[in-house]
Amino acid sequence: MKQLMKIFVITLSLSFLISCSNHTQTRPSNKSSTHNVIPTVSKEKAGFMQKTLDSFLEDDWEPTVKSDKTIQKKYIEKESSFTLQEYVDKTAAYMHAKPADYEHSNVHRLEQMPVIGK
Secondary structure, eight states: OHHHHHHHHHHHHHHHHHHHHHSOOOOGGGOHHHHHHSOOOOGGGOOHHHHHHHHHIIIIIHHHHHTOHHHIIIIISSOOOOOHHHHHHHHHHHHHHSOOOGGGSHHHHHHHSTTTOO
């Protein structure tokens, strides 16, 4: 009886695995029913973090970086692909133009916490 149960379970498992391997899969994005349940998110429905990032880039980052003379000479006049060095240079220019205040920084706040700080 135990052997019969084992054979039955093995046969059932194999038939299930074989039927799953033969089934053609469709990506969830290609299913029309998925779009009915989960609509695609457009730019107009951006969340709080995306709106905050967009406003920071438009209002603070771009004007500060574009006003730096070395960045203008190196990158703004050229039409080339974006590189990591360009990001590092723009970040350095931004940090030079707007230095961080240690008293109001997150580092200072974390150091003041009893478990994390000194």
